[in-house]
Amino acid sequence: MPPKRRKCKHNSRAQRDKDKERKRRQRLSLKQVKRGEESTSDIDKPSTSRYQKLYKQNASYREKKLTASREQYKNMPYQTALKKSLKKRYKSNTQFQSLRKDYIKNKYRTNIPFHQAQKHFMINKYKTNVQFQQAQKDYMKKKYKLSKEYITQKYATDKDFQHKVKTLNLRYRRNVLYREKYKQRLSELYRRDLQYREKKKNLLEQKRKKGLDQIAVWFRQQVADGPKYICAVCIKFKFRKQVIQTNQDKYAKVKKTTEVAYQCICYQFKNDCTADCPVKCETINHKLWICYTCHRHLLKGTIPADAYANGLQLQTVPxxxxxxxxxxxxxxxxxxxxxxxxxxxxxxxxxxxxxxxxxxxxxxxxxxxxxxxxxxxxxxxxxxxxxxxxxxxxxxxxxxxxxxxxxxxxxxxxxxxxxxxxxxxxxxxxxxxxxxxxxxxxxxxxxxxxxxxxxxxxxxxxxxxxxxxxxxxxxxxxxxxxxxxxxxxxxxxxxxxxxxxxxxxxxxxxxxxxxxxxxxxxxxxxxxxxxxxxxxxxxxxxxxxxxxxxxxxxxxxxxxxxxxxxxxxxxxxxxQVISKVSIALRKGTGKDRAGNAITASMLTDKTQLKNLLTTDQGYKFLTPIRGTPPYWQTALKDLLATIRQIGIPTWFATFSAADMRWTEVLYLLMEQQKSHQSLEDLDWTAKCEILRNNPVMNAVMFDHRFHTFLKEIIIKRSSIGKVKDHFHRIEFQQRGSPHAHCLFWIDDAPVLDEDDDQTVCDFVDRFVTCQMPDDTVDPELYEIVSSVQQHSKNHSKSCKKKGTTCRFNFPRPPSENTFI
Known part of the structure; x- marks a missing residue:
């Protein structure tokens, strides 16, 4: 049996001191848990500042202290008592709570092992602890409701979160398999989970209503500003998107351009403040506006054809x-x-x-x-x-x-x-x-x-x-x-x-x-x-x-x-007619389709003249002139060709000019006519007189409003589906105001008699509603629908022609569901 090695006296003394220190710290910690008043730094208070300084400077001593603390923490009674004490203090002491949060956040960012461990711990806890899972959901919902800009701020400030979102979006766009699996998972959840399905429907309905409200507000803003900007060169009324703010110095780079600008630009519609004006006015009449057409001509050093200086000047009417x-x-x-x-x-x-x-x-x-x-x-x-x-x-x-x-x-x-x-x-x-x-x-x-x-x-x-x-x-x-x-x-x-x-x-x-x-x-x-x-x-x-x-x-x-x-x-x-006749005479051969020469006697003979007109030879030259029968015949052929290639149109829509309800149009006309009356004080006759005094500007406003609605609302935002093609015709109604008839072809739209009736009805219900608005919630919309979106309750003579009942079968019984 080998002899026992004798321990070093120095090591024995050090071990004894170490054990004493550990026991002392345990006793002190238990006292602190019972009191719950002293801070964690009090644990080291019995140690002198010499030990604190040593802990900071000596890595070996610090590692020993940390190892001892970990060993001590393994003691379950001590661990339980310490946790209970810290939780109690965390709830009661606000300063300690704030310091602890900052410490954890900093450690989570800097300490990668702690970051990973904490992440896995929270994930496992979220999966296994139902109570914690529900509490976390409620907390996040409440946080999003109270601060809707939270996610935006987090995306802007948190680079890691921003990178994660970008990565997921990029993966969804590029990885077809991932995208299809994600869609399939959501579809399966939508079919099985009734609560999730109702939630998604409500969210989509709220999003749709909110989107429609935002679109309506945006559209009103776009059409509110009418053609009240006067070009300083052609003296025409223009919309804001048709003009730029400029000054004569922009055209001073080239001598030719300077001379043309000096000759064309007039300042008679620009108002300048006097020296005694206390406030610098910033209205549109205090700025110089030039339309893009005239602007391009001036940059080239040429006079625009319709420039006011090109012989269009007028003397004041006496x-x-x-x-x-x-x-x-x-x-x-x-x-x-x-x-x-x-x-x-x-x-x-x-x-x-x-x-x-x-x-x-x-x-x-x-x-x-x-x-x-x-x-x-x-x-x-x-x-x-x-x-x-x-x-x-x-x-x-x-x-x-x-x-x-x-x-x-x-x-x-x-x-x-x-x-x-x-x-x-x-x-x-x-x-x-x-x-x-x-x-x-x-x-x-x-x-x-x-x-x-x-x-x-x-x-x-x-x-x-x-x-x-x-x-x-x-x-x-x-x-x-x-x-x-x-x-x-x-x-x-x-x-x-x-x-x-x-x-x-x-x-x-x-x-x-x-x-x-x-x-x-x-x-x-x-x-x-x-x-x-x-x-x-x-x-x-x-x-x-x-x-x-x-x-x-x-x-x-x-x-x-x-x-x-x-x-x-x-x-x-x-x-235009004289010009087209002249061209037709120069191009014509003087023969009909049979090859016979066309003589004056043929034109005086009603039968032969009728044959010429039947074969379109008598008025074919009028095709380029808008509004003539050959013009609309060409438009009809184009429309039939579109139907032959794409199919039957999905939607037919009519847009009429509600000029008596468009306050921005009436205000614009009153401003141009220099009327100082209040619109609320005008009756129907006075409003009709305002529109009658300037029908040109009324038609211009309708054209701008219609094309803005067509381009921005119907086509760009797909409010009735993704539009593949469209056709529209603008004409003037019996009362003299313009209106438009439109045909729209929608992508992936069901076809009548090819798809089942329920599919067609579901497609119609996605975009078409029939509802009388609540007069207390939206009285303006209720008044519009009840006055112009309902069939007249008083039948005209045409309704009861050849009978005592309405030949259009009105009033018709209402139906809760769409049917064919």
Whole structure:
């Protein structure tokens, strides 16, 4: 047996000291647990600061101390007592709680082994401990509800979390197998778990409603800002997306560009604050705006064709001409553009039927028979006729002869077309209230013999056209619709002043006669042809672009005159027809499809002419002209080709102009018309008058609103499904406002008679709802739906045609479910 080794005396003494220290610490820890008052640092308090300093500086001593603490922690009574003490202190001592959190967070970030251990511990605890799992879920739900920006802030601040989210998203996009498994797992969960299914449905419904509300708010913001930005070059009203803010210094890099910019940019619509202005104004009128088209021309050093400086300048309309009404304007015109205008229902907007004919007038003769009174406010009743023998009239209004004479004096002084007119200022007579002895008698019998001498039966007969009774109250080539109340009032007067300034005159060509536009509208062109289409310009300007510049100009003298609008439309279409006829004559072979030469005798023969028209040879050249039958025939062929390639359209939609409900449109028109009235104080008639005074801007606002809705809501956001293709046609309704008919082809849409009926019904229910809104929750929507989204409760004559019940089967019984 080997002898026992004798322990070193030094080691024995050190071991004894170590055991004593361990026992002392155990006793001290138990006392601390019982008291629960002293801090953990009190454990080391009996040790002097020398031991603390040694613990920090000596790694060997520190490792020994840590090993001893771990061994001590393995003692279960000690471990339990220490945990209980720390939990109690963590709950009661806020400072200790905050320090402990910071310590754990820092250790979790820096100590990788601790990080992994803690992570696995929490995962296992979450899987095994149901109570902990539910508590954690409730905590996270509460945290997300109280702070919805938590996840956003965490993603922005926590780089690890950000990297994890990016990795998962990238994996979902690139890994097809993972994506399919994830979808399959969610689908299986959706089918089996009723609670999860209801939760997802509610979330999707809330998301859909929230998305629709956000889209509606965004759309209203987009269409609220109308065309109120005036380009400093072409002086047109533009939308904000069509202009840029600029100054003349941007075009000062090149000499040519500088000269063109100096010549084209005008500052008459830019307001500058005076020196005594206390606040620097920042309205749109205090900035210089230029549209992108003019901006590109200026950068190239060229003058835009429709620039205001390109011969489109206009003189200010004198006060003598501003005060004239429509009939007084016609009486002072050298050319009267006779056209048949009708008053459309509901809004009393204007419509035109037939051509426009320019008739020379004898102003000298008309003025010499007009009585001149010393009373400037005296009015007489006057009818404008095409022929004195006709009972019907073109216009019927009160006229002030003094205003007419003042206007003619003004035109004689500044308009070269009126320099040879002599005014009769010798016939002064007081006009009595009953118009005795001064008015020409109006003939009440129809002179059929004289009317039969006219070649055009549509303009010679006095009876109304039966085909247009539903559109309004047309008269013989009327310029102003009839006022029924005025007609009834006229029955009490036997004498009315009647004039026919164009009687016996031969119509002139509006396109070939120089100055026809200026002579037809002397109020718009008080200085003659200056600024008209016939005026010589540096850059060629087509007739269509010229009228486009006039009607969209910030000067509303053109857009507010319905006669000028129809005059411009007729001339533009007439020029296109003449141009296309000329091209057709140059390209044509002069033979029909059978190879026979087309002669004049063939065109006079009704049968042969009908054959030419049947084969489209008679009007095929009109295809490029919008609105003509060949134009729509081409559009129809394109539509049928689309149906042949893609299939039957999924949706048919109609969008009508609710211009009386669009407050932003009314506010814009009132601002442009410089009206200071409040919109809430206006009745239906006043709103109709605002829309009637500027139909061009009303149509522009509808076009902008419709295309914004089509592009941003329907196509980009797929509000009715992913749109593969679409077709739309914009036309003007019976009341004169535009509306659009649309067809939409949706991707992956079910096909009727190919898919089962339930699939089709489910697809319809995804996008179509039929519900009466709650009048207390959303009274505005309730009023709209109840007034314009319901079939009329009062049946019209057409509804009960050939029977006593509605032939459209209204009212129809409601159904809870969609069916085919």
């Amino acid at each position: 006060d003598e001409l501003k005060s004239l009404n429509k009939l007084e304007k016609q009486l002072i015109s050298l050319r009267i553009p006779f056209m048949k205008l009708v008053q459309l229902p509901k809004g009393n907007q204007r419509g035109i039927i037939g051509p426009c004919v320019s008739i020379p007038t004898d102003i000298q003769k008309t003025v010499n028979v007009l009585p001149l009174s010393d009373d400037d406010t005296q009015l007489i009743r006057c009818k404008l006729k095409r022929k004195q023998s006709y009972t019907g009239h073109c216009q019927y209004e009160f006229v002030n002869t003094t205003s007419i004479y003042k206007a003619l004096h003004c035109l004689k002084d500044r308009n070269p077309y009126y320099k040879d007119i002599s005014l009769n200022l010798t016939w002064h007579n007081d006009i009595s209230s009953d118009f005795q002895d001064i008015t020409l008698p109006e003939k009440n019998d129809d002179d059929h013999t004289n009317m039969e001498e006219e070649k055009d039966n549509t303009t010679q007969h006095n009876e109304e056209d039966e085909n247009i009774k539903d559109l309004g109250f047309p008269h013989d080539t009327c310029l102003q619709p009839v006022d029924i109340g005025q007609e009834m009032l006229d029955q009490h007067f036997d004498d009315i002043f009647c004039v026919a300034p164009g009687e016996g005159s031969t119509p002139v060509s509006m396109m070939q006669e120089q100055g026809n536009e200026a002579m037809s509208f002397p109020v718009q062109f008080p200085d003659g042809s200056f600024g008209s289409f016939d005026y010589k310009r540096h850059v060629h300007l087509t007739r269509s672009r010229y009228f486009h510049a006039r009607l969209l100009s910030s000067d509303d003298r053109f857009s507010s005159d319905s006669s000028y609008i129809f005059y411009a439309q007729y001339l533009s279409e007439l020029e």
